Amino acid sequence: MIDQDDIPVVAGALPYFKRLSKKEKEIYIQKMRKERFLRGENIHSGEKDCEGLMIVKSGRLRVYIISDSGREATLFRPVPGEVCVLTASCVMRNIDFEVIIDAEEASEVLILPVQNYQEIMQTSAEAADFTNQVIASRFTDVMWVMEQILFTSLDKRLALFLLDQTLSEEKDVISITHETIAGHLGSAREVITRMLKYFEREGMIEVFRGGIKILDPAKIKKTAGMG
Amino acid sequence: MIDQDDIPVVAGALPYFKRLSKKEKEIYIQKMRKERFLRGENIHSGEKDCEGLMIVKSGRLRVYIISDSGREATLFRPVPGEVCVLTASCVMRNIDFEVIIDAEEASEVLILPVQNYQEIMQTSAEAADFTNQVIASRFTDVMWVMEQILFTSLDKRLALFLLDQTLSEEKDVISITHETIAGHLGSAREVITRMLKYFEREGMIEVFRGGIKILDPAKIKKTAGMG
Numbered sequence: 001m002i003d004q005d006d007i008p009v010v011a012g013a014l015p016y017f018k019r020l021s022k023k024e025k026e027i028y029i030q031k032m033r034k035e036r037f038l039r040g041e042n043i044h045s046g047e048k049d050c051e052g053l054m055i056v057k058s059g060r061l062r063v064y065i066i067s068d069s070g071r072e073a074t075l076f077r078p079v080p081g082e083v084c085v086l087t088a089s090c091v092m093r094n095i096d097f098e099v100i101i102d103a104e105e106a107s108e109v110l111i112l113p114v115q116n117y118q119e120i121m122q123t124s125a126e127a128a129d130f131t132n133q134v135i136a137s138r139f140t141d142v143m144w145v146m147e148q149i150l151f152t153s154l155d156k157r158l159a160l161f162l163l164d165q166t167l168s169e170e171k172d173v174i175s176i177t178h179e180t181i182a183g184h185l186g187s188a189r190e191v192i193t194r195m196l197k198y199f200e201r202e203g204m205i206e207v208f209r210g211g212i213k214i215l216d217p218a219k220i221k222k223t224a225g226m227g
Numbered sequence: 228m229i230d231q232d233d234i235p236v237v238a239g240a241l242p243y244f245k246r247l248s249k250k251e252k253e254i255y256i257q258k259m260r261k262e263r264f265l266r267g268e269n270i271h272s273g274e275k276d277c278e279g280l281m282i283v284k285s286g287r288l289r290v291y292i293i294s295d296s297g298r299e300a301t302l303f304r305p306v307p308g309e310v311c312v313l314t315a316s317c318v319m320r321n322i323d324f325e326v327i328i329d330a331e332e333a334s335e336v337l338i339l340p341v342q343n344y345q346e347i348m349q350t351s352a353e354a355a356d357f358t359n360q361v362i363a364s365r366f367t368d369v370m371w372v373m374e375q376i377l378f379t380s381l382d383k384r385l386a387l388f389l390l391d392q393t394l395s396e397e398k399d400v401i402s403i404t405h406e407t408i409a410g411h412l413g414s415a416r417e418v419i420t421r422m423l424k425y426f427e428r429e430g431m432i433e434v435f436r437g438g439i440k441i442l443d444p445a446k447i448k449k450t451a452g453m454g
Contacts, residue, residue, distance in 0.1 A: 094361075094363035135363055
């Protein structure tokens with residue numbers, strides 16, 4: 001059972017809550033429980049867990065995947081007022097992958113057990129529809145992460161290109177336009193400009209009109225994967 | 228309008244078709260059109276396109292994303308009897324990313340225009356539900372691809388790719404360029420060429436102009452982690 005002051009959190013997170021029947025609302029209030037997690041504590045660890053619908057009341061969660069060798073990729077970070085439905089994936093058809101969820105900060109989470117959540121989804125078309133919307137939205141997030149991973153290769157290529165230029169010209173100032181670099185790397189000028197600005201903020205280079213000055217070759221090498 | 232012999236294809240791809248009203252079925256039959264695409268032809272190229280629901284009648288499509296720098300990652304390959312709903316993403320809430328679709332082989336595709344598809348989804352709860360199931364299923368596919376890209380070493384991915392190609396084409400010679408393989412695996416051509424040379428030195432394959440011959444499937448399976 002949750003407290004009176006938790007109800008606005010649930011109503012805020014679930015747009016359909018106010019249109020649920022009295023009985024359905026009672027399920028939420030009676031069956032939900034509040035759990036507190038320490039910073040860094042694991043909340044959900046894949047296939048063995050199917051806790052149900054989670055609503056973040058305070059703090060921040062991190063949803064990620066991890067490889068056998070321990071490499072991780074963060075998918076999204078639910079913040080207060082957001083829901084996490086992947087923790088109820090066992091009741092969803094065609095969702096067949098595992099994520100891990102940690103509390104990235106000390107967090108309070110409201111949890112509706114999976115059997116009650118399933119009950120609500122069966123009686124309220126709007127609740128089922130909302131679940132699908134959240135899934136679609138998470139799908140979009142994941143696509144963005146994936147594009148970042150692909151796009152990230154550009155920083156490596158740009159770093160390699162800069163090193164190559166300094167070696168071939170044997171100096172730390174490269175006279176070149178962003179347009180030309182874009183041409184070399186099969187990218188667009190705007191993308192190169194953005195990445196160069198990022199390199200500049202990281203102290204690797206200084207960008208000036210008509211060229212680039214190398215400030216931290218070691219860091220550029222590291223970015224190029226040669227560090 | 229589609230032909231009589233296309234109707235079983237539609238009915239096979241959409242489990243809800245047989246339960247649609249006569250009027251809804253007529254919308255499918257009257258408004259769908261059949262398009263033929265050549266091998267390699269582009270079908271859908273991102274935000275400008277919102278064609279509607281696609282059903283593959285013959286051939287094979289490839290759904291992928293491409294970065295600014297031209298790197299690609301294949302997400303899934305709809306085959307005959309499968310539907311593609313991302314080509315109607317403009318009518319779906321919270322789906323906000325762009326994919327590109329090419330015909331990987333000469334293909335026939337049945338297309339229900341987006342306005343008619345939207346109409347069906349509004350009148351048939353089962354059609355809307357099916358769309359959500361397909362989205363969830365594609366989400367699962369994408370998570371798998373992401374795990375492959377992030378966590379699987381390239382030699383394993385390349386071996387899996389070669390096995391996949393030999394299985395789908397049912398022969399031991401694969402006609403493909405290194406550039407195309409790089410696109411499929413989200414890698415660079417040079418990297419693929421290097422890895423193929425390594426496979427060749429190991430006696431697994433023979434690389435020739437325009438293709439690859441499989442010499443030792445058992446060893447490739449082992450590299451793919453299936454040995």
